[in-house]
Amino acid sequence: MSAITVSRALRNPDTVSAKLRNSIDTAISTLGYVPNLAASRLASARSHSVGVIVPTLYNVIFAEYLQAIHEVLLPARLQPLVVNSRYSAEAEEVAIRTLLGQRVEAIIIVGTEHTPAARRLLETAHIPVVETFARSANPIGMNIGFKLDQAGIDATRYLIELGHKEIGFLVGAIDERASHRLDGYRLAMKEAGLDPVRHVVTMPELNSVGLGVALVEEVAKRGTVPSALFCIDDNVALGALHALRSRGLTVPGDVSVLGFHDLDFAACTVPALSTVATNRYKTGALAAEMTVKALNSPGSKRRKWHDVGYRLVPRASTGPARARV
Amino acid sequence: MSAITVSRALRNPDTVSAKLRNSIDTAISTLGYVPNLAASRLASARSHSVGVIVPTLYNVIFAEYLQAIHEVLLPARLQPLVVNSRYSAEAEEVAIRTLLGQRVEAIIIVGTEHTPAARRLLETAHIPVVETFARSANPIGMNIGFKLDQAGIDATRYLIELGHKEIGFLVGAIDERASHRLDGYRLAMKEAGLDPVRHVVTMPELNSVGLGVALVEEVAKRGTVPSALFCIDDNVALGALHALRSRGLTVPGDVSVLGFHDLDFAACTVPALSTVATNRYKTGALAAEMTVKALNSPGSKRRKWHDVGYRLVPRASTGPARARV
DNA sequence: TTGAAAGCGTTACCAT
DNA sequence: ATGGTAACGCTTTCAA
Numbered sequence: 168m169s170a171i172t173v174s175r176a177l178r179n180p181d182t183v184s185a186k187l188r189n190s191i192d193t194a195i196s197t198l199g200y201v202p203n204l205a206a207s208r209l210a211s212a213r214s215h216s217v218g219v220i221v222p223t224l225y226n227v228i229f230a231e232y233l234q235a236i237h238e239v240l241l242p243a244r245l246q247p248l249v250v251n252s253r254y255s256a257e258a259e260e261v262a263i264r265t266l267l268g269q270r271v272e273a274i275i276i277v278g279t280e281h282t283p284a285a286r287r288l289l290e291t292a293h294i295p296v297v298e299t300f301a302r303s304a305n306p307i308g309m310n311i312g313f314k315l316d317q318a319g320i321d322a323t324r325y326l327i328e329l330g331h332k333e334i335g336f337l338v339g340a341i342d343e344r345a346s347h348r349l350d351g352y353r354l355a356m357k358e359a360g361l362d363p364v365r366h367v368v369t370m371p372e373l374n375s376v377g378l379g380v381a382l383v384e385e386v387a388k389r390g391t392v393p394s395a396l397f398c399i400d401d402n403v404a405l406g407a408l409h410a411l412r413s414r415g416l417t418v419p420g421d422v423s424v425l426g427f428h429d430l431d432f433a434a435c436t437v438p439a440l441s442t443v444a445t446n447r448y449k450t451g452a453l454a455a456e457m458t459v460k461a462l463n464s465p466g467s468k469r470r471k472w473h474d475v476g477y478r479l480v481p482r483a484s485t486g487p488a489r490a491r492v
Numbered sequence: 493m494s495a496i497t498v499s500r501a502l503r504n505p506d507t508v509s510a511k512l513r514n515s516i517d518t519a520i521s522t523l524g525y526v527p528n529l530a531a532s533r534l535a536s537a538r539s540h541s542v543g544v545i546v547p548t549l550y551n552v553i554f555a556e557y558l559q560a561i562h563e564v565l566l567p568a569r570l571q572p573l574v575v576n577s578r579y580s581a582e583a584e585e586v587a588i589r590t591l592l593g594q595r596v597e598a599i600i601i602v603g604t605e606h607t608p609a610a611r612r613l614l615e616t617a618h619i620p621v622v623e624t625f626a627r628s629a630n631p632i633g634m635n636i637g638f639k640l641d642q643a644g645i646d647a648t649r650y651l652i653e654l655g656h657k658e659i660g661f662l663v664g665a666i667d668e669r670a671s672h673r674l675d676g677y678r679l680a681m682k683e684a685g686l687d688p689v690r691h692v693v694t695m696p697e698l699n700s701v702g703l704g705v706a707l708v709e710e711v712a713k714r715g716t717v718p719s720a721l722f723c724i725d726d727n728v729a730l731g732a733l734h735a736l737r738s739r740g741l742t743v744p745g746d747v748s749v750l751g752f753h754d755l756d757f758a759a760c761t762v763p764a765l766s767t768v769a770t771n772r773y774k775t776g777a778l779a780a781e782m783t784v785k786a787l788n789s790p791g792s793k794r795r796k797w798h799d800v801g802y803r804l805v806p807r808a809s810t811g812p813a814r815a816r817v
Numbered sequence: 818t819t820g821a822a823a824g825c826g827t828t829a830c831c832a833t
Numbered sequence: 834a835t836g837g838t839a840a841c842g843c844t845t846t847c848a849a
Contacts, residue, residue: 169836174828184834199616204593205539206826208530209841224555224574233549237576246590249549249574251562265571268529291524376756402757409760431701432727435734437762494820499844509818531842534825820849826841833836 177202208270216246217458218266218274222254222342225373228400228428228447229277232299235451236275243459245272254342254373260285267292273458279303279310280343295461297454301343302472309461311454311473315344318443318477319351322425325479326395327359330488331423333393335366337382337403339374345399348427352397366393374399379406387414392422394488401426401433404440408484419486429480438483446475502527533595541571542783543591543599547579547667550698553753553772554602557624560776561600568784570597579667579698585610592617598783604628604635605668620786622779626668627797634786636779636798640669643768643802644676647750650804651720652684655813656748658718660691662707662728664699670724673752677722691718699724704731712739717747719813726751726758729765733809744811754805763808771800 168187176183176191183191194200208214217240221229233249240247248271252259260282266274267288273295279302281289289296289307296308303310326334336352338345349367356363368382368389379398383406386392392411398404404426408418416422418438426433429444453473460469493512501508501516508516519525533539542565546554558574565572573596577584585607591599592613598620604627606614614621614632621633628635651659661677663670674692681688693707693714704723708731711717717736723729729751733743741747743763751758754769778798785794 170826171828171837172835174826175835178828182834187834199613201589201592201613201617203534203595203826204590205530205533205595206841207828209528209534209843210826210828212828212841214530224549224558225552226555227550227552230549230551230555233576237578251558253562264526265529267526270528270530288524288526292526376760380760405757405760412762432730432757435701435705435730437737495842496821496844497819499842500819503844507818512818528842531825532844534827535842535844537825537844818849820847822845822847824845825843829840830838831836832838833834 212270214270214272215244216248216269216271217455218263218269218271218276219247219249220252220259220262220266220274220276221249222252222277223373224249224251227430228445231447232277232451235448236455239452239455239459245459245462254340256280256282256285260288263288272462273297275299275454275458278343279306295458297457299450299454301347306471309454309457309471309473311450311457311475313445313475313477315347316351316354318427318445319348320355321351321479322348322397322427322443323352323355324359325481326397326423326425326485327355327361329395329423329485331393331395332361332488333366333391333395334361335368335386335393335396336399337379337386337396337407338367338369338399339372339378339382339403341369345374348399374403376402376406376409379403379408380410381406383407383410383414392416394421395423395425395485397425399427401428401430401440401442404442404484405432405436408436408438408440418484420489423485423488425485433480434482436484441482441485442480444478444480446477449475537595539595539597540569541573541594541596542780543588543594543596543601544572544574545577545584545587545591545599545601546574547577547602548698549574549576552755553770556772557602557776560773561780564777564780564784570784570787579665581605581607581610585613588613597787598622600624600779600783603668604631620783622782624775624779626672631796634779634782634794634796634798636775636782636800638770638800638802640672641676641679643752643770644673645680646676646804647673647722647752647768648677648680649684650806651722651748651750651810652680652686654720654748654810656718656720657686657813658691658716658720659686660693660711660718660721661724662704662711662721662732663692663694663724664697664703664707664728666694670699673724699728701727701731701734704728704733705735706731708732708735708739717741719746720748720750720810722750724752726753726755726765726767729767729809730757730761733761733763733765743809745814748810748813750810758805759807761809766807766810767805769803769805771802774800 250262275297279298353363426442429442433440575587600622604623678688751767754767758765
C-alpha cells in the first residue's frame with residue numbers, strides 16, 4: 168500500500184477496494200494520522216478555502232452575515248477563513264496579503280474602500296472578489312449591498328415629514344458605511360432647507376450603547392436637544408433612549424429617536440425603537456452563493472451588483488414634532 | 493539572486509545587503525508576488541497560527557473573547573484561525589481535525605465537553621490546548637473560566653434572600669455552560685426547600701431576545717408567573733422584560749428579572765437589568781497569553797486552572813417579593 | 818553575505 | 834484497482 172493509495176482512499180473512498188479502505192482506516196485511527204493540509208494545498212494548488220474580511224466581530228450585524236456565509240460555504244466544501252480588519256485599512260491590507268498567501272480561492276470583503284496596494288492585490292489575484300455592504304461605483308469583482316445613502320435620505324425625510332426641524336445625527340467613528348448614511352442625512356436636510364451640519368454629533372469611537380449615552384450628553388452640553396435624533400445604529404439609539412430618560416426627557420414626546428439595522432432588541436426597548444431594517448443575512452448568503460457560482464463556472468459573466476434593500480420600520484420611539492415651550 | 497536569498501530577505505531583511513533588498517522589493521511589487529504560505533509551512537514545519545474554536549459568532553460574549561485573543565496573538569506573530577462549531581460536538585470534532593490539518597501550533601477552545609474522538613485528537617496532537625469558559629475536572633491542557641455553577645447558586649440565593657419562593661429559570665438550548673448555571677439554580681433551590689424543577693422553562697433554541705419573549709409566554713401559559721425569573725443571559729432577560737410589560741406585569745413590582753453576563757445594554761434597559769457580570773475579555777486575553785507562553789517555553793510546568801471570576805450586579809429589575817393578591 | 822542541494826507531505830500524471 | 838515518479842514552492846542545512 169503506497170502513499171498515493173492512502174491519499175485516494177481519503178479523498179475518494181469509492182476508488183479503493185473495501186479491504187484496503189479498512190486497513191487504511193484502522194491504521195489512521197491507531198496512529199492518529201491527520202493529513203497535512205499545507206502539503207495538500209501545495210501539491211493540488213487548491214486550498215478549498217475562501218477569505219472573509221470583516222471590520223469587527225463585535226457587531227451582531229457581521230455575526231449574522233458571517234453565519235450566512237458559513238451556511239452557504241461549508242456545504243460547498245469551502246472553508247471560510249475569517250479575518251478581522253479592526254476598522255483599519257492597513258490591517259485590511261495585511262489581512263488580504265495573509266489570505267492570498269493562503270491561496271484562498273475567493274475573497275468576500277466588507278466595504279469598497281481599500282488602500283491602493285490592497286486594491287491592486289485584489290485585482291491581480293485573479294480570483295473572485297465580492298465587496299459587500301456598500302455600493303461601489305467601480306467594483307473589483309462583484310458587489311452586494313443596498314443604497315445606504317438613500318436609506319439615510321429616507322430616514323431623515325421621515326423625521327422631517329413628522330414635522331421635525333432640528334434633527335440630530337449621532338455617530339461614532341465614521342467609516343465608509345456610516346459616511347454614506349451621513350451623506351443621505353445631509354442631502355435630505357439641505358433639500359428641506361434645514362441645517363445639515365450643526366446637529367451632527369460624533370466621537371471617534373466604536374458605535375455602542377455606551378457611546379449613545381455619551382453622545383446625548385454631548386448634545387445636551389451644546390445646548391437644546393434637537394426634537395429628533397437619527398442614530399447611526401440601534402445600539403447608539405438604545406444608549407440615547409437611556410440618556411434621554413435619565414435627563415427627564417420623554418420619547419417620543421420630547422425627542423424622537425430613530426435607529427438603524429433593526430437588531431433583535433429593537434422591538435423590545437421602551438418605547439419600541441423605530442429603525443431601518445437591513446438584510447445582513449441575505450447579504451452574506453448572496454455573497455457566498457455568488458462566490459460558489461463564480462468558482463464553479465469561471466469566466467461566465469453575471470450581474471455585478473446585487474441590491475438587498477432595506478425598509479423603514481416606524482415604531483413607538485418616533486412621533487410628530489410638537490411646539491417647544 | 494537565488495530563491496533562498498529572496499526567502500531570507502522576506503523573513504529577515506537585515507541579513508541581506510541593502511542593495512539586494514531594494515531590487516527584491518521592487519521586483520515583488522511589480523510582479524505582485526505573494527509568498528505561498530502552504531510551501532512555507534511545509535518546509536519550515538511551523539504554521540504561525542493558533543486554532544480558536546467558538547460555538548457561535550452570534551453572541552457578543554464570544555466577540556469580546558475573540559477580540560482579546562486577537563489582541564494578544566497578533567503582536568506575538570500568531571494568526572488566530574477562528575472556527576465556529578455551531579454548538580455541535582460533531583462540528584467541533586470536524587473543526588479540530590481541520591485545524592490540526594493546518595498544523596496550528598495551539599488550540600484555544602470554548603468548553604470542556606468534546607466527543608471522545610475530539611478529545612483524543614487534542615490529547616495526541618502534543619500542542620498546547622486551552623479550554624475556556626467552563627471548569628474541567630480533567631483538563632486536556634490548560635483551563636480558564638469561572639465557577640459557573642457557583643454563579644448560578646449565588647444568583648438564585650440572591651433572589652431567595654429577596655423573599656422569592658417561586659423562581660423561574662428561563663433558558664434555550666442547554667449547552668455545557670447553561671447546564672452548570674442550571675445545576676447551581678437547582679442546588680440553591682433545593683437547599684432552600686424550594687421546588688428545583690417545576691419552574692425551569694426551556695426551548696431547544698439559541699438564546700436571544702425573541703426567545704425571552706417566547707419563554708415568558710410559555711411560563712404564562714402554564715399558570716401563574718413566578719415572582720422572579722432567572723434568565724440564562726441578558727438577551728433572554730431583555731425579551732422577558734418586554735413580554736412581562738406586554739402582559740401588564742410590572743418589574744420588579746410583580747416580577748423580578750435577573751440576567752447573566754452584564755452585556756453593554758444591561759444598564760440601559762427599563763428598568764435597569766440586574767445581572768451577573770462575567771469577564772469575557774479577560775478569559776480570552778488570559779487564554780491567549782498562556783498559549784503564547786506555552787509556545788515560547790515548552791515543557792515548563794505552570795498552573796493549569798485560572799479563575800477569572802464573576803460578580804453579581806444588582807440593579808433595578810430585582811426587588812423584594814411581595815405577597816400575591 | 819550569498820548560494821546549492823535536499824527535503825517537507827501531499828497530489829498529478831502516467832503506467833501497470 | 835494500485836503504484837512509481839515528479840513536482841508543488843518554500844526553508845533547512847551545509848558550503849563558499
